[in-house]
Amino acid sequence: MLKHISSAQNPTIKKLIKMQSKAKARQLEDAFLIEGLREIHHAISGHYQIAELYVKESHIETMPIKELINSLPKASVTTLSDEVYSKIAYRDGTESVIAFAKAKNTTLQELQLPENPLLLIAEAPEKPGNIGALLRTADAAAVDAVIIANPKTDLYNPNIIRSSVGCVFTNQIAMASTDDVISFLQAQNIQVFSAILQEAQPYHTQDYTQATAIVVGTEATGLTTPWREASTQNIIIPMSGAIDSMNVSVAAGILTFEAKRQRGF
Numbered sequence: 001m002l003k004h005i006s007s008a009q010n011p012t013i014k015k016l017i018k019m020q021s022k023a024k025a026r027q028l029e030d031a032f033l034i035e036g037l038r039e040i041h042h043a044i045s046g047h048y049q050i051a052e053l054y055v056k057e058s059h060i061e062t063m064p065i066k067e068l069i070n071s072l073p074k075a076s077v078t079t080l081s082d083e084v085y086s087k088i089a090y091r092d093g094t095e096s097v098i099a100f101a102k103a104k105n106t107t108l109q110e111l112q113l114p115e116n117p118l119l120l121i122a123e124a125p126e127k128p129g130n131i132g133a134l135l136r137t138a139d140a141a142a143v144d145a146v147i148i149a150n151p152k153t154d155l156y157n158p159n160i161i162r163s164s165v166g167c168v169f170t171n172q173i174a175m176a177s178t179d180d181v182i183s184f185l186q187a188q189n190i191q192v193f194s195a196i197l198q199e200a201q202p203y204h205t206q207d208y209t210q211a212t213a214i215v216v217g218t219e220a221t222g223l224t225t226p227w228r229e230a231s232t233q234n235i236i237i238p239m240s241g242a243i244d245s246m247n248v249s250v251a252a253g254i255l256t257f258e259a260k261r262q263r264g265f
């Protein structure tokens with residue numbers, strides 16, 4: 001039988017509200033919330049464990065919701081009154097379903113890389129929208145993994161899930177300190193191309209057909225010194241306008257798709 005909650009004072013609802021707004025609450029639960037059928041299906045395809053579903057009562061009989069519930073026989077299902085659902089929903093237009101999912105281990109040791117990997121690394125990205133856009137770029141280019149060095153926000157921030165359109169679940173992702181990431185790349189014999197203005201060569205003149213990591217930093221501060229020291233070659237995107245930088249996700253897209261072009265993408 002389905003459970004039902006009609007009061008916003010219910011302890012479960014209070015917990016879910018905290019999980020939507022506070023990283024600490026997500027960390028304590030080692031879990032996070034996913035809104036929307038598309039995003040939930042991406043999470044299922046990415047082998048995330050969906051433990052619970054919360055469905056707006058008025059939508060429980062719709063075919064997409066029924067199909068989702070049938071695809072997750074081990075997940076508990078709770079219907080919510082429209083008022084209660086609106087309390088935990090982070091955004092509108094999400095097909096009236098929210099999933100409670102267990103977080104994955106994002107250590108470098110969990111990465112499963114092919115013999116000749118292409119990695120996208122972003123150092124200290126802060127804006128969830130930029131992280132989401134980077135993950136969409138990585139998914140479109142089918143890179144082998146995304147590594148976030150010196151992370152400034154947790155991976156399951158609702159804005160990252162939303163702005164990535166679920167690509168946070170379709171990419172292989174690791175998070176670690178810059179020093180640990182560099183040590184990992186060196187141990188794996190992966191060449192490093194850092195997007196840095198100093199002592200740089202135009203990006204299209206380099207060979208990315210071997211095991212490669214493309215590294216981008218924030219627009220405000222760029223990459224830190226360790227990346228300059230560890231870089232096989234610094235690279236730049238030649239620009240003809242008045243400014244010398246562009247959005248990090250745009251830059252990442254140009255660089256990764258050049259690497260994919262060279263690899264016969």
